[in-house]
Amino acid sequence: MSVKVLIPTPLQKFTSDQATIECDGATIAELLDALEQSCPGIKARLCDDSGQLRRFINFYVNSEDIRFLDGQNTALQAGDEVSIVPAVAGG
Amino acid sequence: MTQAIQASTTQTAATFSALRCKECSAEYELKAIHVCEFCFGPLEVVYDYSALRRTVTRESIQAGPNSIWRYRSFLPVASDRPIDVGTGMTPLVKTNRLARRLGLKNLYIKNDAVNMPTLSFKDRVVSVALTRARELGFTTVSCASTGNLANSTAAIAAHAGLDCCVFIPADLEAGKVLGTLIYGPTVMAVQGNYDQVNRLCSEVANTHGWGFVNINLRPYYSEGSKTLGYEVAEQLGWQLPDHIVAPLASGSLFTKIYKGFQEFIKVGLVDDKAVRFSGAQAEGCSPIAQAFREGRDFINPVKPNTVAKSIAIGNPADGVYALDVARKTNGNIESVNDAEIIDGIKLLAETEGIFTETAGGTTIAVLKKLVEAGKIDPDETTVAYITGNGLKTQEAVQGCIGEPFTIEPKLDSFERALERSQTLDRLEWQQVLV
Numbered sequence: 001m002s003v004k005v006l007i008p009t010p011l012q013k014f015t016s017d018q019a020t021i022e023c024d025g026a027t028i029a030e031l032l033d034a035l036e037q038s039c040p041g042i043k044a045r046l047c048d049d050s051g052q053l054r055r056f057i058n059f060y061v062n063s064e065d066i067r068f069l070d071g072q073n074t075a076l077q078a079g080d081e082v083s084i085v086p087a088v089a090g091g
Numbered sequence: 092m093t094q095a096i097q098a099s100t101t102q103t104a105a106t107f108s109a110l111r112c113k114e115c116s117a118e119y120e121l122k123a124i125h126v127c128e129f130c131f132g133p134l135e136v137v138y139d140y141s142a143l144r145r146t147v148t149r150e151s152i153q154a155g156p157n158s159i160w161r162y163r164s165f166l167p168v169a170s171d172r173p174i175d176v177g178t179g180m181t182p183l184v185k186t187n188r189l190a191r192r193l194g195l196k197n198l199y200i201k202n203d204a205v206n207m208p209t210l211s212f213k214d215r216v217v218s219v220a221l222t223r224a225r226e227l228g229f230t231t232v233s234c235a236s237t238g239n240l241a242n243s244t245a246a247i248a249a250h251a252g253l254d255c256c257v258f259i260p261a262d263l264e265a266g267k268v269l270g271t272l273i274y275g276p277t278v279m280a281v282q283g284n285y286d287q288v289n290r291l292c293s294e295v296a297n298t299h300g301w302g303f304v305n306i307n308l309r310p311y312y313s314e315g316s317k318t319l320g321y322e323v324a325e326q327l328g329w330q331l332p333d334h335i336v337a338p339l340a341s342g343s344l345f346t347k348i349y350k351g352f353q354e355f356i357k358v359g360l361v362d363d364k365a366v367r368f369s370g371a372q373a374e375g376c377s378p379i380a381q382a383f384r385e386g387r388d389f390i391n392p393v394k395p396n397t398v399a400k401s402i403a404i405g406n407p408a409d410g411v412y413a414l415d416v417a418r419k420t421n422g423n424i425e426s427v428n429d430a431e432i433i434d435g436i437k438l439l440a441e442t443e444g445i446f447t448e449t450a451g452g453t454t455i456a457v458l459k460k461l462v463e464a465g466k467i468d469p470d471e472t473t474v475a476y477i478t479g480n481g482l483k484t485q486e487a488v489q490g491c492i493g494e495p496f497t498i499e500p501k502l503d504s505f506e507r508a509l510e511r512s513q514t515l516d517r518l519e520w521q522q523v524l525v
Binding site for chain 2: 083
């Protein structure tokens with residue numbers, strides 16, 4: 001169940017400067033754990049102490065904001081593209 | 092006509108020293124970065140206000156150029172020669188007929204429909220962003236835009252000799268597309284709404300090394316909106332209004348007007364005063380108004396469906412901060428439907444001779460709604476911010492304002508038409524051959 005994850009610049013120090021990485025996970029929540037396995041430290045940047053995504057970070061699955069899907073329970077399929085984007089942009 | 096087309100030559104020491112996270116206060120160097128590495132909060136420019144207090148006076152500002160650069164000490168640029176295309180110092184109009192119609196006594200319009208060079212408030216933020224982009228060594232500038240920002244970035248990049256690539260939703264009004272293409276940038280019309288354009292641009296910004304005015308240059312860019320606060324304070328005779336009403340898209344403009352007023356208080360240029368901040372959204376894209384109404388301190392994103400494309404941001408970056416400003420100043424955030432927005436455009440045009448676009452129609456319609464609900468005191472000095480020009484969104488009012496009489500070049504044809512004009516409802520005039 002490999003998905004492609006787009007990593008924003010501020011997090012690329014955890015991915016050896018890679019802008020995209022391949023990762024496994026049946027849901028966004030599982031993907032977060034898998035990301036932490038391969039890039040230790042990254043999950044604490046994405047989630048607060050209770051494990052919820054931080055308010056200034058948005059996740060998209062195939063260009064759709066997961067808040068319009070099933071949040072952190074959003075199911076992932078092999079080949080999906082997950083984009084992690086800082087919320088503060090635009091306007 | 093402004094006389095400020097040449098760059099200011101005044102030498103001023105830089106008054107800003109770092110970027111600081113608005114959430115966790117982590118500090119960063121003054122580079123092209125826009126969010127905190129730790130919590131992803133927005134970065135803000137840090138100024139030395141005690142130095143500003145010592146060096147800036149009303150007189151020193153008044154001796155500056157007739158443009159936003161008279162406030163240069165409060166803007167995050169180091170250059171001696173900022174890009175000055177005459178942006179800012181737009182009219183603050185004391186309204187008579189609109190005020191009377193609404194039942195207000197002291198209503199002003201800050202008219203950025205005639206801002207230079209591209210007829211919207213965006214020229215303010217872009218002048219700052221491109222000056223800073225040049226200082227940081229960028230040769231290509233870019234943006235995600237609902238139209239006005241694309242116009243402004245393309246025009247000012249052309250003036251400054253910077254390469255330019257802009258991203259817009261594919262369904263924008265013709266005037267906004269044409270008003271970008273004319274300056275010769277690369278234009279990407281993205282098949283999606285603004286929020287999708289914005290996400291795409293965030294991804295592009297990760298990989299292309301361009302200066303995106305509203306992404307990696309956003310801490311500098313957004314500061315340009317403070318000048319809408321400074322100018323109103325100066326134009327009111329160095330005092331603050333009681334109440335302002337402004338459109339909300341990302342929420343940035345709203346929060347920066349607030350910041351502008353606070354800075355002027357902090358450095359002693361105006362007396363301290365509580366100013367109420369009220370925001371205007373279109374019902375078809377009103378995530379901030381919904382949160383305000385429901386007492387939430389977080390924003391649920393929406394998918395925009397409104398005639399007011401220039402403010403159709405379903406996922407507003409500064410939404411939570413706009414909520415905070417409205418609440419702590421005892422203001423309101425209200426929304427109006429598309430028909431009310433068109434009526435707002437017509438009302439401003441018919442009473443004050445100002446043709447605004449849909450964002451301005453939204454602002455006027457919300458102003459009217461707040462007055463009718465008793466949420467604006469008739470005695471309050473109220474300023475409504477008109478941020479864009481109606482000639483760019485002609486589709487919005489087409490079919491709602493009637494057509495000319497078509498007459499023969501004969502006196503009796505004119506007389507018959509004149510009689511009909513006085514007896515027929517305006518919309519019945521359409522394409523009448525008399």
